[in-house]
Structure formats: C-alpha cells, structure tokens
Amino acid sequence: MxxxxxxxxxxxxxYAATQNPDVAPFRxxxxxxxxxxxxxxVLTAPSWDVHSAxxxxxEFSTQKNGVKGEIIGLGRSGHQTFCxxxxxxxxxxxxxxxxxxxxxxxxxxxxASHTHVITTTHLTNTLRSIVQSFVARFGLTPLDxxxxxxxxxxVMALLCTNVDTDRIRLLGRWQPDEMLRxxxxxxxxxxxxxxxxxLRHGHFSLLPARPQSPxxxxxxxxxxxxxxxEGL
Numbered sequence: 642m643x644x645x646x647x648x649x650x651x652x653x654x655x656y657a658a659t660q661n662p663d664v665a666p667f668r669x670x671x672x673x674x675x676x677x678x679x680x681x682x683v684l685t686a687p688s689w690d691v692h693s694a695x696x697x698x699x700e701f702s703t704q705k706n707g708v709k710g711e712i713i714g715l716g717r718s719g720h721q722t723f724c725x726x727x728x729x730x731x732x733x734x735x736x737x738x739x740x741x742x743x744x745x746x747x748x749x750x751x752x753a754s755h756t757h758v759i760t761t762t763h764l765t766n767t768l769r770s771i772v773q774s775f776v777a778r779f780g781l782t783p784l785d786x787x788x789x790x791x792x793x794x795x796v797m798a799l800l801c802t803n804v805d806t807d808r809i810r811l812l813g814r815w816q817p818d819e820m821l822r823x824x825x826x827x828x829x830x831x832x833x834x835x836x837x838x839x840l841r842h843g844h845f846s847l848l849p850a851r852p853q854s855p856x857x858x859x860x861x862x863x864x865x866x867x868x869x870x871e872g873l
Contacts, residue, residue, distance in 0.1 A: 642748055642759050646791040648725035650813040653788045657748050658758040669736055670743035673698035683733050697729045764788040
C-alpha cells in the first residue's frame with residue numbers, strides 16, 4: 642500500500658483505513674489491469690496473465706477531487722519490487738485467493754482465517770521505523786514523517802525528474818495552485834542548477850520603456866534605450 646500511495650499520489654484515506662467518514666477508499670472493482678492492449682478481468686483472468694500485466698489503472702468513482710469514471714494509470718517502473726503494477730497485482734491476487742468480492746477495499750488482507758485492514762497508523766509506524774534506521778544519513782527524525790509524506794514524496798520525485806507541472810497536477814487531481822503545498826524548495830536536484838542557469842541566461846536586452854522620437858526610429862535605435870538596459 643505504501644508503493645501504491647507513492648506512485649498514484651493518493652490521499653491516505655484512499656489506500657488505508659482511517660476514522661475519517663468522508664474518505665472513499667479504492668476497491669477491487671476500481672482496479673484495471675492491462676496486458677498490452679488487452680484488459681484483464683480482475684476476478685477471472687488466469688493468474689499468469691495477471692502477473693504479466695504491463696499497465697494498471699485506478700478508476701475514480703467516489704474519490705475526492707476525482708472525475709467520476711476517470712482512470713489514472715501507470716506502467717511498470719522497472720524495479721523488481723518497488724513498482725505500481727507489481728504492487729496492485731499482488732493485492733489483486735491476494736484478494737482473489739480469499740474469494741474477496743469486488744467491493745472489497747484494496748487495503749484488506751486475510752491472515753489466519755481472519756479479515757484485517759491496513760490502517761493509516763500502520764503505514765505511519767512502518768515509515769517511521771524505516772526513517773529511524775536512516776536518521777543519521779538524511780537528518781530526519783521519525784516524527785518528521787507520516788503516511789501523508791508519501792503524497793509529497795511522489796510529487797517531488799516527479800518534479801525532480803523534470804515532469805512538467807501540468808502532468809503532475811493531472812496525476813494528483815489538483816487544482817492549479819494546490820500542488821504547491823506539497824513541494825519542497827530545498828530539494829537539491831531542483832535548486833542546484835539554478836545558479837548556472839541564471840548565469841547562462843542573465844544577459845538580455847529590454848524593449849524601450851518610453852516612446853521614441855521619429856529621428857530615433859529612422860536610425861533603427863529602437864531596441865536599445867539610451868544608457869543601455871542589458872542585464873549583467
């Protein structure tokens with residue numbers, strides 16, 4: 642569920658159980674699996690076909706800020722485990738193994754003949770235990786992290802790889818300026834090239850700020866006002 646939340650930029654209540662009554666979690670019925678151009682039935686497709694899925698989608702039905710019926714999809718990441726396709730395939734196969742109906746939430750799991758759910762608290766505790774192992778390396782403390790951090794982490798990963806902001810907003814279902822709340826200006830891949838870029842593009846000329854006389858226009862002096870207006 643951590644992998645799914647990260648890659649799909651989901652809100653915690655969409656992929657983990659919470660006390661908030663207003664959330665709308667994704668269910669097995671919301672999953673779309675594709676093998677090339679062929680859509681696979683999540684309940685009846687052979688398990689080897691499900692394992693071979695190349696593309697997964699989540700259909701928004703009642704989720705907040707989602708267009709009803711819209712499907713947000715992703716392909717394989719190329720990583721052996723940290724992959725949105727593999728994560729959702731594993732969820733589908735686990736639920737199928739226990740004859741879960743289509744309305745079963747994706748965060749449901751079965752153990753020792755009992756039904757359980759993965760909660761936001763479970764995920765927060767898991768993330769904090771991981772952070773505790775790397776506290777000296779990254780300068781973070783466990784209290785700096787919660788399950789909500791996955792959404793901003795996914796956004797920053799996209800921004801650092803130069804995915805344009807319009808595509809990020811589409812994937813995250815954000816209004817134009819809402820995404821800014823999830824960005825961190827101190828991310829090194831974003832800010833490190835800024836000084837060099839400013840140096841490369843710091844030489845420029847300005848258009849004249851005041852009307853020209855006919856004499857100036859006749860002599861082609863229009864683009865460089867007296868005294869000079871070049872940057873740097």
